[in-house]
Amino acid sequence: MTTVRDAFPRGRAAIVGAATYGIGTAPGFSNFDLAAHASLKALAQAGMRPRDVDGLCIALMDETMSALSFAEYLGVHTRFVDNTRTGGSSFQIQVGVAALALEAGQCDAVLIAYGSNQRSLAGKLAPGKPSPWEAAYRPLRPISSYALAAARHMHEYGTTRAQLGEVALAARKWAQLNPDATLRTDLTMADYLGARMICDPFTARDCCLVTDGAAGIVITRADRARDHCAKPAYVLGAAHETSHREIAMMPSLTTSTTVDASRRAFAQAGIRASDIDVVELYDAFTINTIMFLEDMGFCAKGEGGPFVSDGRIAPGGTLPVNTNGGGLSCVHPGMYGLFTLVEASQQIMGVCGARQIPDVNIAVAHGNGGEFSSEALVVLGSAATVAGH
């Protein structure tokens, strides 16, 4: 077998618009209405209209041919289209593929969009199609799958409920700095520990929100990025890995393929974990933040619990994680992956207001699909990380 080269056109594409819309509750809008609003905001930032886009990526929870429908809705004639549906990681995968398409000259500007009226419509987490091998045991998907992983992590490494709580508290503190975040009231450790158990070891405080919301980003070639954005977020690396679909098939419940995806994306970008200024990771559940920080190499496997303690990932801590408030306190409309990309981009663009981290040069936007099934990373960098820009 030949060695996979894993080449990536580092810094050759850049995000020049990144926006959200309708976070929280947005009744009376369809998924496409919401996605259109977010897309128009992102396009306007870049000085573009829908007709200026010739590539389109989208992934909706409930429509298999959403790329066709959304191109039609916006009035976009596409030369490049992607409708990947790997759950919350779809958008990171789309950034990687879009960067390759832009580098190959197949298109000039790509819009990546997502919208969901999940809260207004149903108010429940969307679990996907039940497995015929598991449905009879009445799993509470996706919560029970992540709870099983948390239980195993606690068993193997001594991770505690209070450490899971540190993740929830940090997310809430970031949300309190974000006027768009859904939950901004104070959350104390006593509140966290006193919440009613719903799926051991998880309470509602360990689970992401069920909200409405939409997001959009615009990517173009680096050579024209400055024409559209004062501080573009250059795409330095993008990699994804898939290991399973159902939680019972996950090789180890305490290690995800974020290990491999981050190793590859960091190598493409030419960085190490210690170079990263801000981490936006997919915190569908509190255990995710602990596991993904371990898997990305910020600490050793099993040390994620102590690592997130004492406010290290909260505002004022040494590693800013999920600066928008995350899926736990800001927004989680079915799939959250595009929101980590928006926040990471905006941190590089320097437009995050009270939650802005000073001088962000490297930001990571992580996506997770299914039940630790599909892990994807995009490394973004400021102009300072790219020669000639």
Add this chain to the structure above:
Amino acid sequence: MNDIHPEEQFKAFLEQGRFMLQRSRETGKSFFYPRVAEPGTGCVDLVWIEAAGGGVVYSTTVIRQKPPASDYNLALIDVAEGCRMMSRVEGVPPEQVAIGMKVRAKIIREGERPMLVFVPE
């Protein structure tokens, strides 16, 4: 044509009170869930073997219900043949099921259908 019909055959065995797994003749390995070919190798030289029934709890949770519905267990079991499956441990309160607990397969009927669960050794 390959005559393996994974889901249909597994359920028919279960209906007869038998917990069966597939094994490849070439690799000698078993896997779950049943498929038309062994994952990874693609081996289609599969035979059904009767599982010994032993297993160990790999992870466990309790799904809490609003009364009058009862809380119930959900677990991942590593069975002796070397594969993992989702199931439920019965015969003890759901919160007393522990990782590492030795369990044994048991076929029960839930409504019309047979169902594979595990009980403590």
